[in-house]
Amino acid sequence: MKNLRVKAARAAKDMSQDDLAKAVGVSRQTINAVEKGDYNPTINLCISICRALDKTLDELFWENE
Amino acid sequence: MKNLRVKAARAAKDMSQDDLAKAVGVSRQTINAVEKGDYNPTINLCISICRALDKTLDELFWENE
């Protein structure tokens, strides 16, 4: 299950995967993996991504229901 | 930085650390470590904890500001 919300929020900021990776302090492949989604990042990474994209955890990582 | 919100939400459900661990499918020490807080759980674990406690990610793991 892809995480399209991260991808969309990143696009809204006109950032490449590499831009976001640098802002967050991880490798580009890690961002790619998060967006690809078959993968379980740590909460601190999720929080860093949220802060870089001006979103909250619920907005990017919570599935209602 | 302790996570007192998880501890409080668990108390509100009258669950022990062991109860929550079993509900979530991890060891009791892992729950203890999450509440102790000097530690970086995966998002899937956080989501499982939220579901077991009827809370969302923002309610238990997001720090405003």
Place this chain on the structure above:
DNA sequence: ATAATATGTCAAGTATATTTTACTTTATAT
């Protein structure tokens, strides 16, 4: 006082998140 349950913590092992290097493909521009 003693038993039982809940919590805190530690050390060693296992599973997996993340990095690094590298190659391929797709899009955008010149």
Place this chain on the structure above:
DNA sequence: ATATAAAGTAAAATATACTTGACATATTAT
């Protein structure tokens, strides 16, 4: 057509989340 940036993917290495087992303390009840 070709150059460049962006994205997708993979294998091997490293860092760290999580488990297991064990022991100590605190709490509550009998």
